[in-house]
Amino acid sequence: METQIIRIREEDIPSPKMEALGQIIRNGGLVAFPTETVYGLGGDALNPESSKKIYAAKGRPSDNPLIVHIADLNDLEKLVKNIPDTAGRLADKFWPGPLTMIMEKSDIVPTETTGGLSTVAVRFPSHKVARDLIKASGGYIAAPSANLSGKPSPTLAKYVCEDLTGRVDAIIDGGDIPIGLESTIVDLTGDKPMILRPGYITEEMLKEVLGEVLTDPTILDANCKDRPKAPGMRYRHYAPKGDLVIYEGPSETVIAKINEDVKAASDQGRKTGVIATAETAGRYSADSIKCIGSRENEEEIAASLYRILREFDDEDVEEIFSEGFSDSGLGRAIMNRLLKAAGHKTKNLWEEA
Ligand code: AMP
Ligand code: MG
Secondary structure (H helix, E strand, O other), rough: OOOOEEEEEEOOOOOOHHHEEEEEOOOOOOHHHHHOOEEEEEEOOHHHHHHHHHHHHOOOOOOOOEEOOOOOHHHHHEEEOOHHHHHHHHHHHHOOOOOOEEEEEEOOOOOOOOOOEEEEEEOOOHHHHHHHHHHOOOOOEOOOOOOOOOOOOOOOOOHHHHHHHHHOOEEEEOOOOOOOOOOOOEEEOOOOOEEEEOOOOOHHHHHHOOOOOOOOOHOOOOOOOOOOOOOHHHOOOOOOOOOOEEEEEEHHHHHHHHHHHHHHHOOOOOEEEEEEOOOHHHHHOOOOOEOOOOOOHHHHHHHHHHHHHHHHHHOOEEEEEEOOOOOOOOHHHHHHHHHHOOOOOOOEEOOOO
């Protein structure tokens, strides 16, 4: 398949190129596009054939449901059986934006889109390019992240092109992505709202609107034996090619231990990389040292994480050593993705301190 690569930035909206891109989706084709969280791989959410194509293009297991993206709050009614009062309140506060809500699906949403489930995940993104594409394509775009299954989600167009050229009809190069981590997912179908995936909209922010909000216990405790409630969270995700280990403990202890382990890996001829912060980057020696941002600025850390994991892949780094981050606020989403990327391999240095 030939893939057109078309540059449209938020400042180009409204764009004369959008009509033709929308037509591709209306005709059952696939278009990758920027959103404020990560790049998405979009097809018509109401067309079961489009959803099948999305799974095939990504190499994604078909029991891992897609998120349906809308660009008009009135369109929510068509997708869900009834809109819970909680959804209305969250939409008022956080839509358009990086929040996905799970509700009971209506009959028009094919089970191909929902991975066989009777519920549907819905998001109203804020990115102008995403919103105009959704409008041009009929209002309902099913889109997972625009990476091959198992790779880190793309936050730069070049990584979408690397993964999906030849697999989709078009890729919109919308430049760099502001948030860089996938949306927060909250399930509104149970007795109490429950966070199934942490993201930019934090537990604290949701509690301000809803009062009580639960978090899927498998997010809080890696050793929890329950199955994650979001099917996608069951898969190994966000993985770099190299072996990644996270070091948690007092800063000085972490720096010393990482340097010691880097040296041991180097001595065995392995190519090494370190994920450091602005505060510590000068303290390491390794083949590749990446500064993920300042500990004072978690948004910067979130926005850099996937790019850095991809860069290590580009450099064929074999052993990656990362500092750990706090588990509160946005840190929870950062640590959730980093732990998944590491296959939950951590070294706890608190006791040794
Ligand atoms: P991605 O599009 O790659 O960000 O993945 C979408 C995420 O949303 C996956 O983790 C899915 O498991 C989750 N998801 C989508 N629909 C549902 C649903 N109906 N119930 C629970 N989780 C869902
Ligand atoms: Mg994904």
